[in-house]
Amino acid sequence: MLTYEQYRQRVVDAVPRLSAETVDVTDPSALLGRVIAAPVRTAVPLPGFTNSAMDGYAVRAADIAAAAKNAPVTLPVAGDIPAGDTRSLSLEPGSAWRIMTGAPLPDGADTVVQVELTDAGTEQVQIRAAQPEGTAVRRVGEDVVTGDEVLATGTLLHPRHVPVLASAGVQQVSAIRRPRIAIVSTGDELVPVGATPGHGQVVDSNGPMLAALVQEGGFELADTRRVGDTGEQVRAVLTELAAGVDLIVTTGGVSAGAFEPLKLAFEDSDEQFEFVKVSMQPGKPQGFGMLGSTPVFALPGNPVSSLVSFLIFVAPAARKMAGRSPALPTATARVGETWQSPPGRTQFARVVYDDEGRVVRPIGEQGSHVLGGLAGSQALAIVPGDTTEVAVGETVSVIPLDGLA
Structure with missing residues (x-):
């Protein structure tokens, strides 16, 4: 028997990484959890203008060089500059502007004195400590300049990346597609959730569970189906689905019994399907193959086996397809x-x-x-x-x- 590591590596190696598509930065449902397919470069410098890093007073450092706690320098206040002020302002020598965090620095100012080092005056201000040039000043482009790379290829997008993209003037990015996954439950005994099972019947709990795992994993749920126990039924449904999805997950029909629909569906086919035993509990019987270019995972039908198999084999392969790491999160x-x-x-x-x-x-x-x-x-x-x-x-x-x- 194969170890689970051997089988996992085999199926991960067999699946392709998907192609990239253009994603709108303003659409979080399409953006988050995706992997960047090409470097993202800023279209504007950051910061876009020289601004204050704190609330205080914009001054010339030379004008307050002699300021001390017991010998403050007094300067007239030209006015207030709030954040978002779009005026083009200048600082006259020997004066100050009261300025807020993020507000644009007036021309001629080279330093911001934090309000705690002053008497907080509005018409004139007493500055009680000298500050070196550049204190509390964010210079235009000191973070990044136009054309700098802000996100590298392979970056998995999280909410923390959104302000970087928005501030950098980036409207769209190239990202790996999320795999579109179809779920197929097999078995004549299955009835849908909400139905009362008769003698010998069971509720299809695997289908909804696997669908939930697909969505929790950050993939796209493309379709869910239930089919009977004949090989012809199974093959017809899988062939139909393979034309429009990136990956198919089936549950049931892979054991050693006489009526195993997955095995019956592909026992005489040209497709490369393999049914193996993996030395693990639960999840010993496993199947994998390709319908054209679409990978098909055939999981056992017991619910816990199906859940474990998805986490150990399907999710890593789907993460690889999405450009993410296939490593198990341990x-x-x-x-x-x-x-x-x-x-x-x-x-x-x-x-x-x-x-x-x-x-x-x-x-x-x-x-x-x-x-x-x-x-x-x-x-x-x-x-x-x-x-x-x-x-x-x-x-x-x-x-x-x-x-x-």
Whole structure:
């Protein structure tokens, strides 16, 4: 059997990075979580004009060189310059302008004296400390000059990047497309959420769960479908979807039974599909292939197996397609309660933290079909295949389950 690391690397290597498209900087829903595909350069200098870094008085440093606490220099105040003032103003030698943070510095001024070093006068001001030239002055272009690179290729866009783009005069950027992902649940026994299942039927919980994982991961949910158990039905739906999406995720129909629709759909086809066993719990049976240029992930049907498989295999591949890092988002935690792990298989145990968020313990039974405890779990603890008992006090790697698909 393959290890989960081997299989994960195999599927990540098989998927392509998507092409870039132009994105409007003013549309946060389209911008955030995307990866820059080309360097972004400023169209204007930053700051765009010389301005004050604080509330105070704009002066010439030479005029206050002798100022001291016990021997203040008194200057007449020419007026006020608020932030947003668009006037072209000048400072006469031997005078001052009262100025606010971010307001444009008048011509001739080279220093701002903070208001705390003055008597805060409005018609004349007593300045009680000398200040070197350039104090509290933001010079035009001191941050960046026109043409400077403000965001490098590969930058993952977050809210903190938005003011940089807006201030730099950038209206559009080139960003890698988010993969459009379709979800397909297989099985004649499935009924939609809200329906009452009859004898032998179950509610399709995997479809909504996988759809939620797609959206939480920052990808685009393109379609959701349910199909029956025949290979012809499955192949027809997947072929239709492959023409309009970037990635397909199916659930169910990959085990070793006699009626496995994913296997039946591609057993005699020319497509490169592979069904393997991975030494992990849950999620042992896995399938992957290409329908034309569209990757298809065939996940097992048990809900917990499907969730874990998405996080370990699908999400990293989709992140690569979007230009992001495929690395698993892991942290470490100390074990607070002993539990058993199956020999020879990496266990992804559902765990919770203590009140301080540092100690983990298992929650619920760890079988792939067991939903008890799933909603309360906060992370997946990764237990190596050569470990059969996870002991109190040990340290384990964990994959957080909150916002890290």
